[in-house]
Amino acid sequence: MKVLGICGSYRSESNTNNIVKRVAESANSDFELVYLGKTKIKPCTGCLSCAMNEGNCILDDSMRELYEKLIAADAIILGSPTFREDVTGAVKCFIDRTIAIYYRGIGPDSGEPYTGKRPLAGKPGVAVTTTAGVGSDRAVETLRLYFEINRMKVIALLPEVVGINNIDDMPDVIARAEAAGKKLEKELTKTKL
Numbered sequence: 729m730k731v732l733g734i735c736g737s738y739r740s741e742s743n744t745n746n747i748v749k750r751v752a753e754s755a756n757s758d759f760e761l762v763y764l765g766k767t768k769i770k771p772c773t774g775c776l777s778c779a780m781n782e783g784n785c786i787l788d789d790s791m792r793e794l795y796e797k798l799i800a801a802d803a804i805i806l807g808s809p810t811f812r813e814d815v816t817g818a819v820k821c822f823i824d825r826t827i828a829i830y831y832r833g834i835g836p837d838s839g840e841p842y843t844g845k846r847p848l849a850g851k852p853g854v855a856v857t858t859t860a861g862v863g864s865d866r867a868v869e870t871l872r873l874y875f876e877i878n879r880m881k882v883i884a885l886l887p888e889v890v891g892i893n894n895i896d897d898m899p900d901v902i903a904r905a906e907a908a909g910k911k912l913e914k915e916l917t918k919t920k921l
């Protein structure tokens with residue numbers, strides 16, 4: 729069982745990325761963390777070449793590798809800091825670009841004309857966002873909706889108010905991250921049986 733953690737903050741001392749890592753560690757499975765700050769992901773141009781090209785995006789950047797990782801993952805943890813009361817532009821850019829894999833011919837039909845399939849359907853997901861105190865509702869809703877559109881199974885939503893603190897000094901935040909990881913582990917064990 730392989731857990732893929734998407735660490736959406738570009739900061740090296742990121743609380744969001746730290747929470748994603750703690751969830752992944754607590755799930756007791758193989759995991760890989762992808763730091764979006766170390767990737768190059770261009771914005772989706774909306775050309776929809778992917779729809780005509782078996783789900784292959786014409787943009788040559790880090791998404792090429794990430795498409796394969798998303799499809800291969802058994803579970804996904806998606807983390808974004810809250811910027812302007814929503815996910816960051818970098819995370820939205822990643823979310824937008826994942827449309828390409830809808831046209832790979834994998835997964836259940838979307839049910840709508842021309843919108844391909846849902847290759848991540850059924851995969852458990854944990855969403856993480858951190859804020860200074862305002863606007864996590866919308867950010868976590870963006871992440872939840874992403875799981876819903878992909879027909880993934882929401883295991884936990886973690887909107888955390890961290891202010892200027894470090895979550896290493898916030899036992900409640902750590903406890904919620906670890907509980908989410910344990911819940912993910914339980915779900916993955918069920919899937920394995």
Ligand SMILES: Cc1cc2nc3c(=O)[nH]c(=O)nc-3n(C[C@H](O)[C@H](O)[C@H](O)COP(=O)(O)O)c2cc1C
Pocket residue numbers: 737738739741742743744745808809810811812813814858859860861862863864890891
């Ligand atoms: C451009 C920008 C916009 C932000 N917007 C908000 C916001 O709307 N509400 C809020 O509570 N915090 C906001 N913050 C603070 C971050 O959400 C907060 O510091 C977050 O925990 C950083 O995550 P990280 O440690 O993972 O990088 C903003 C920070 C930046 C740089």
